[in-house]
Amino acid sequence: MIVVDRRSVIPVQKQIALQVKKEIILGKLREGDKLPPVRELAQRLGVNVNTVLRALDDLVHEGVLDVQHGKGYFVSKSEILPKELIEELEGIAEKLKSSGVDRSLAMVLLMEVWKGE
């Protein structure tokens, strides 16, 4: 399920790109799958077609999607994340919330601990 949060500080364009990648890594979108038409996506998300277009173009440049003029956007590669990792993440999310950490702060902490790359 792809959604955008208009209150977020993260540009809608980036949110869409990241959400598509998320769907892929969670295995909900698989190699070869066709994405909905850009106009439909735009309407569903309540954003402009151009915004969707720019998001998907970024993913094409990254090699995640594949586009065919007149046909549509397709998933070109998919690496699925182990389910255990997701569960582990869920556990940590709960603990952080219990400690009074909110979404944004959780992200910063994860980044603080990321190091490298």
Added chain:
Amino acid sequence: MIVVDRRSVIPVQKQIALQVKKEIILGKLREGDKLPPVRELAQRLGVNVNTVLRALDDLVHEGVLDVQHGKGYFVSKSEILPKELIEELEGIAEKLKSSGVDRSLAMVLLMEVWKGE
């Protein structure tokens, strides 16, 4: 250590606010501690004074900081995060990286798993 990433899609203003909160929750800034002068912070971070000011004002409104005209900004409340949680986060960060997940995608996954709030 507070830093801003100019390439990030997250507004500098927000980055600064989040970084200060991070320093507090990690225990590096404690209740009553005085922050560096806004001009000094601005120079150190390579941003404009106004930007620092807006970031800190947000934190004042949140009740995290306390400001005294002519004196400075002070930490007004501090809740420190358990060290085990940090270590747990570090562990999962490593695993995610091994699975080819990058910074941005890691954030999206964390948010996906967050639910509620």
Added chain:
DNA sequence: CATAGTGTTCTACTACATTATAACACACGT
């Protein structure tokens, strides 16, 4: 070859984060 479904490009407009610069206001030590 006509039509419907798709992606593509362009231009104009708006909103907002950020910068730059300056002037103003409060606190404290001398």
Added chain:
DNA sequence: ACGTGTGTTATAATGTAGTAGAACACTATG
């Protein structure tokens, strides 16, 4: 009372994300 260090406010200029709307181009199907 002054000067230095601090926060505060205001204005103008710039850059980028996002919107809106239209026209264009490719693909498949009948």
